Amino acid sequence: MADALPSLPLDIPDKPILSTAEVISLAEVAAKRAEKFGKLIDTLESGVAKRAAHAAESLSRAGFDPKDQAAAADKAAAKLRREVVENSSGTRWEQLRELNAAADSLATTAQLWASPVTVLARSGLGTPERSAYQQQLDGSGIVELKNAALLAVATNNKVLGAALVAILDRMPARSRPFSAQDLADKLVGAETRQVQDAITAVKLAAQRTINRNREWEAGKVRPLDRVKLALNSTKETN
Template structure:
């Protein structure tokens, strides 16, 4: 095809489509765009220390009260079974029939009591579950001592001055200042130091941020973590107890999960 024919083909509708198709296939592929990490924002507001400690005490008492409720229900079922066996014994039935009568009375009583107590049990469980849900925004703020220390003095002139003064400090000076912060309990200075070394390569950091944070805020962090765990465990313990009671048997897997999440004293 000569040049004139080629030009006329390009102006022909079919020629235009072929050119467009060629350009589409030959265009460079776009590189995939890296997805930005999602920011998980809980639907609840963060609670202060006093609120969390108070809620932990309330949740523990509610879980204990729920356990007492289940014990009372169990006692009612056992009493019904004992009454049935005693009545059959007085009527002269043999022991095997007495046992069968007690088992039947147990099943009947459990079905009735389960139905009659459903609203009471689930009202208590919903309160415990609501308490566990309410700390969704608070728990991440106490994930570690470093997390807690990092927000000390944010927006204050004191922290800004510390960071400006130490911005060009070498490893020896940073280490000396970290020792001074630990010895004097200066959390704002500690937070400034952690912020500075966080921007350094891991191998170049002159001291451990975790060690400094543990010295300055470790105790209060662990206290809050224990309170948060108490709230969560209270709800889980009550749910497990209710599930076992409804089934009429314990679940070894539930017991293991509960033991792993229960705070150690």
């Protein structure tokens, strides 16, 4: 007996499947958390700057040379920053973990909303309605399939659309009377893009926060991180 063909692994993330409303809500929460984190860093930076300025002012009143004042202020600022970075670590990382968890929770959802065809293909899966549509359409000619597609779009019948996608999938590419991608875009394209935009917003919010934290800890701008984030933002929104 011939050996059985090896099975291919199915990459299924161990994450929950979120609904459209849940993904959009998560994006709103992530945006608020990222804004909250930004305000925290602003507050920390302002505190360090004020204390360093106070140190310089004290030296000025004592009659120190301006160069000595500046050097002392810089030294005080560096010391204060190290202290604040260490003391704020717990608070900052708690907020970072929340945002990272939000981004990680979308792994399964992102796969299921990868494209309009992916979304439409699962509509009515396992229901008698979809089975009936597929039985009726099986063996249909080009004109019948086109008319069924027009009806699906006109009535926003996603289950009929899913049955048509299944029929098209079994046909040779050159014999298909219309594009499954075009049909899916008309039926679920807007919703798919809405979910994809929300998923992107969560991921970018998490990355912006990570970048801001890295810059705060380093005490300097990280140009490469900023460029990467800008490129990702442009890529995802195009």
